[in-house]
Amino acid sequence: MKERLGFIGLGIMGQPMCLNLLKAGFKVIVYNRTASKMDNTIKAGAIPAESPKAVAKESDVIITMVTDSPDVMEVVLGENGVIQGIREDSVLIDMSTISPKVTQEIAAELQNKNAHMLDAPVSGGDTGAINGTLAIMVGGNKKIFQRCLPILNIIGKTVTYVGNQGTGQIVKLCNQILVSVTNMAVCEAILFAQKAGVDPEVMIRATSQGAGGSWQLSNLGPKMIKQDFSPGFSVELQLKDLRLALESAGKMEQPLPALTLVNELFLLNKDHREEKEGTQALIKSIARLSK
């Protein structure tokens, strides 16, 4: 018999993920702070609940997809939080990107109720959420992972078990380090080409299949050239993730000089009210340095 699911957080990512679970035949109880955001999933067969606690009471597996560490703490540990209703042997899968340390704290609280937790942040943006092609990095107990795999396989294409509680978040932050610093490489190469009078599209064509090639070059490079700053992933959310990465790195005393630099430049974007733009707007911050 299929697990009964709860889904909390029906934003730009959560809503399409939840719709894919409904389409796959799961029974899903939903909750969202702004109630109107539940409408689409209710139309698709979801049952609305009045609180995260109410969701937890009726669910074997509860998925949370909210923005930041305080949001997860509120919906799980808060007054009408998941922990008030969760039953023994149920599982919380937190798919938000939050602090690895907060993840471990929440997992410990759930363990006191004999409930389980997986941290399973995703990569792939709203397109990946809609198409069910997200990359999912999962930390936690391996048996619990295997139990939840049929659910995760609906939501994502590459589901990787990466280790103990919190390591899903660590790997997600590694992903954001890779994405952000590689983005920086693309920005500097394009600006160098443009300043030297070389067509940057030709530059991308000549380099993208070799040792300089990257997803960022092939996907964000052309957008930078066209000055298309519409968001695939916004500066605002990237800044949140870089804060998490730099906080963790600080605690571990691991210097990340390039990521620190990129973070400063994204803050410069924010200063120019570009925080809703896509991360390719990074190029505008570097261009400003020579103005």
Added chain:
Amino acid sequence: MKERLGFIGLGIMGQPMCLNLLKAGFKVIVYNRTASKMDNTIKAGAIPAESPKAVAKESDVIITMVTDSPDVMEVVLGENGVIQGIREDSVLIDMSTISPKVTQEIAAELQNKNAHMLDAPVSGGDTGAINGTLAIMVGGNKKIFQRCLPILNIIGKTVTYVGNQGTGQIVKLCNQILVSVTNMAVCEAILFAQKAGVDPEVMIRATSQGAGGSWQLSNLGPKMIKQDFSPGFSVELQLKDLRLALESAGKMEQPLPALTLVNELFLLNKDHREEKEGTQALIKSIARLSK
């Protein structure tokens, strides 16, 4: 009828490139400062010459593959240089990575002799040179490029015409910006994972197919983890190329903050006598920052 070729500079890159031209049936006259380095190509049918001037006298197309700007200036403009022997309508293809500005100066001198020049630096390392799979970025007159294409197609797999004289070098420097800053992204992600107790191989597996993916991650990442610092491309040569990129950027007043940072860290490698190691040794310089 096939062009008669000259080849100057039979080092780790030049020698296999010249051998591929001989294998393809070209008549090649060779010159190398250290004469013994000509032996292999002579065995394969090349004719040795006593100077770059002597090479030029007998060649329709002369290829140079030496290390840096002063080396190209010496073999082309020096006492017994190419320019002393070059005939009207002959072509110099400089495949070294050198200053875009020096390239333009040399091209102007050759034009005074009614001879032509292409700047055609390569990417792909000694493996690419051996297998004839180099990426070649070509600047210069387009008709001269088309005339030389049958030769370049023997040496490389991706031959891209990028624009006027000097733009081949510009695009090569863009490639080195991409390679170096993306390398930095990989180093920081691996160090972050290791410090947090996550298996970095699992991290690479979970991220390399997504938006964080790059050639550097898939190829240099595993070497960093195994602490295999054998050179695909050495720190020493990368430092030379970054110097060229930062010099050009300085003249154009284009800030490259991330590349500047990477350059500093490669200098730290050199300080630790790691300049003959591969560029993946960059990770050791970042690791040192927290010692």
